[in-house]
Amino acid sequence: MAAGAEGTPTSAPEPLYATVNGKPITQKEFYGAYNGYLRQKFYHGQIPDDQLAPAKKEVSDRLVDRVLLLDEAKRRGLAADEPRIAQTIAEYEARYATSAAWQKSREAMLPGLKQQLTEQDLLRQMEAIGHTIAEPGDEAVREFYKTRIELFTQPEKLRLHTILLKVDPSAPKTVRDAARAEAARIVTNLRADGGKFEELARLHSHDRSAEQGGDMGYLHRGMIPEPVQAQLDQRPLGAVGDAIDVLEGVAIFRLDERVPPQVMAYQDVATRARELLKRDLSNQAWQSFLSGLRKTAVIKLVEQVPPAPAAATK
Known part of the structure; x- marks a missing residue:
């Protein structure tokens, strides 16, 4: 603590992360934004080491851009949408009307809340500009269609039949092994007499296609699990593949038709092409x-910034 001119203690200045056109971004602001970014993007757990630096750079860029955009809004003489801000504050008031904590701290919080909403509205306007x-x-638009033709190409479609022997993911290994053995027996029967597939699907399959004799209809590449797709890529039409583990249990597939990728005509996708462009x-x-x-900005990053608090990477 430092003392003021009349002996009143004053708080030490917040450690800086950067200055943008002379305006400070504190380390507290940076790590608050950084932690929020991690919680949003890596909510499932630890951030991979190779993504630490890119994550920090993205957060840093966002904070710098925020300052620059607010400066530009001021330079352009933009005004916040006061009715919009008043409506948002009214909604806060209604939501927390019965909150003792809100009533107690309301007067102290309102100025900061209004400032935050004002900045958000100015940023919204700058983004629109x-x-x-x-x-x-x-x-x-037509040139975009030609150069990005992959966006307007229907992927390969496969028509499949399946027999699924359902196994709960939490079932012991012995249950899955038994399903694998049963599926192997079915594959042997099918290869001996391929005409039985629909009959055996109705009899054994737990897939929703069982009533249709295992007919799954047409599936796009990408809708099919990779191990299954790899097997199908090696199979001729009409061939029954080996039993294969899938998330739902153990499955058998027969490939009935392969429809190659098809480019959609420009007149059928012109509106979508325009929107994508x-x-x-x-x-x-x-x-x-x-x-x-x-x-045109003067951006100065502090050379040595301490490591993020432990909470930032959890």
């Missing part, structure tokens, strides 16, 4: 807008 693009012409152009405009703000 930064994403603004001209409507692309028909030729540009506009999305790409809008994102490019936004990145260019941010880059322009950074070019």
Whole structure:
């Protein structure tokens, strides 16, 4: 603690993470944002070591961009949408009307809440400005369709029949082994007389396709588990594959038809192509807008920042 001019203790300044055009970003702000980012993106557990640096850079960039955007909003003379802010505060008031804690701290919290909502509204306006693009012409849309044809290509489709012997994931190994042995016997019978597949599917399968004789209809590549897809890739039409473990148990598949990838006609996807192009152009405009703000900014990162608190990587 330091003492003020009249002997009143004053708080030590917050350690800095960076300054942007002279405005401070404290280490507390950085690690608060960093922890929130980790909780959102890596909620399942520990962040991989090779993603620590990219995560910190993304959070750092966001904080820097926030300062730059608010500066630009001020330079442009933008005003926050006061009715929108008042409505949001009214909603807070209604939600916490019976909260003793809210009533006690309301007067102290309202100024900070209003400031936060004001900044959020200005950032919303700046994002709308930064994403603004001209409507692309028909030729540009058609060129996008040609150069990104993979976006307008229906993937390969496979028509399959299956027999599923259901095994609960928590079942002991002996239960799965028994299902594997039963599936092997069914495969032997099917290969001896392929005409029995539909009959055996109705008799043994626990898949919802059992009533249709195991007919699963058409499935796109990517909808099929990788081990199953790998097996099917090696099988000719009409062949019955070996029994294979799947999430639901043990399954047998027969490949009935293979429909190759099909490019959709431009006239059938022109509207979608236009929307995808506009999305790409809008994102490019936004990145260019941010880059322009950074070019004229003075951004200083603190050379030595202590490691993140332990909670940040949990």
